[in-house]
């Protein structure tokens with residue numbers, strides 16, 4: 001088991017916290033709540049995404065996930081299967097400390113726990129409640145040891161050079177101000193460590209791109225822009241391999257992409 005105070009830091013002061021999760025500079029006391037280390041600072045992350053807590057029951061969650069997937073057309077289902085089988089090859093080669101960005105309901109995190117490869121997974125999300133829910137489900141199903149840290153990716157509560165790998169499913173697709181996110185991911189990776197994320201793109205000349213611009217999340221949606229932004233924060237050997245693609249069908253439970261737009265399913269690889 002990892003000594004937590006050795007990898008965590010105060011997101012505000014960006015300095016060490018002690019064994020009691022207290023920052024020696026600002027005096028903030030971070031807490032362990034429902035098995036989740038909550039390293040959020042209200043001054044920084046008060047306006048971030050929060051899940052509707054009424055969803056956190058087995059019946060409601062199952063119904064919601066089922067309904068969401070019911071809108072997928074066959075070509076999207078097939079494209080995503082191909083995407084996952086490619087990603088599994090990477091997961092089977094992960095080692096050391098592996099951070100999952102924006103864990104949410106844990107589709108990616110579950111794959112990390114399923115593999116027999118020996119590495120230490122850390123779930124992260126800005127919403128401590130979704131992380132508490134997902135951690136509980138995962139602890140019931142899998143033996144692999146892990147920890148969960150509620151933290152804002154823009155103010156990541158990890159020390160420099162902590163992770164061997166950082167991964168995510170669609171974690172870079174929804175967070176505004178992508179440059180701040182990428183700079184933090186670069187900072188917390190070890191030298192030689194890798195970012196390997198499942199990510200989807202649309203065309204710059206698409207309705208989805210236009211809509212994304214309104215929410216300030218458009219940079220990450222276009223392959224060339226994301227490659228350029230990753231290189232700009234310092235990443236080397238940046239690749240964004242398109243694995244499969246499909247036309248997105250109308251999904252009233254999701255704002256993006258827009259129905260009718262071609263969505264590309266990619267795996268991003270970048271090294272520090």
Ligand SMILES: C[S@@+](CC[C@H](N)C(=O)[O-])C[C@H]1O[C@@H](n2cnc3c(N)ncnc32)[C@H](O)[C@@H]1O
Nearest residue numbers: 049102103104105106107108125126152153169
């Ligand atoms: C839909 S999930 C992505 C899917 C998820 N990775 C999976 O494997 O199932 C998006 C997540 O991003 C989280 N999120 C949004 N803004 C964030 C931020 N600034 N820092 C960290 N997580 C954030 C949300 O709370 C949500 O759980």
Ligand SMILES: [Zn+2]
Nearest residue numbers: 010013023026
């Ligand atoms: Zn502090």
